[in-house]
Amino acid sequence: MQEKRTQADRRAATREALLAAAREEFVEHGFAAAATEAVVRRAGVTRGALYYHFPDKAALLAAVVEAVAAEVHDAVADAASRSTSPRQALADGMRAYLDACLSADARTIYLVDGPAVLGWRRWREIDGAYSARLLREGVGETLAGESGRDADALTTLLSGACNEAALWLADAPDDTDRKRAIDLAVDDLVERLFDE
Known part of the structure; x- marks a missing residue:
């Protein structure tokens, strides 16, 4: 039986996905050229999820x-x-x-x-x-x-x-x-x- 993930688990997974995606984007393009749209796409989350975890x-x-x-x-x-x-x-x-x-x-x-x-x-x-x-x-x-x-x-x-x-x-x-x-x-x- 698959263990049910809690809301906290899902939030932590989303945050980690955003960090991993941002890291790739920042390394490839530098901060100035990195696009938050690309970070969201790489992470497979919504823009709202990004701004829930990070204000900017x-x-x-x-x-x-x-x-x-x-x-x-x-x-x-x-x-x-x-x-x-x-x-x-x-x-x-x-x-x-x-x-x-x-x-x-x-x-x-x-x-x-x-x-x-x-x-x-x-x-x-x-x-x-x-x-x-x-x-x-x-x-x-x-x-x-x-x-x-x-x-x-x-x-x-x-x-x-x-x-x-x-x-x-x-x-x-x-x-x-x-x-x-x-x-x-x-x-x-x-x-x-x-x-x-």
């Missing part, structure tokens, strides 16, 4: 940015968890962030359209709940016991470096020399900033 296209983008941020977070957390020291976890997490940002989803939605459309403050709130939070924790663990060094300042510096490096790598995602150079630069930067 920017709110839909914010939800998609958050979903991508969660995926990037998971990749970073997984890489860092396999490391043998806080310093190595920090470097491994930074490399995992850069790798995750090579995907078209992360590049287009998370690094380009997210900050441009949502504004820097809103994008930072989302990022702060995910990757930036992990980076802050990693810097804090690496600095454990040191005094006179500002973990927030170092986190901000490393976050900016990672975001710029991710965009630079995304310009040539198949360039292995560029990727190798960034991997070495991450190791060098972490080693110099957090000399044991």
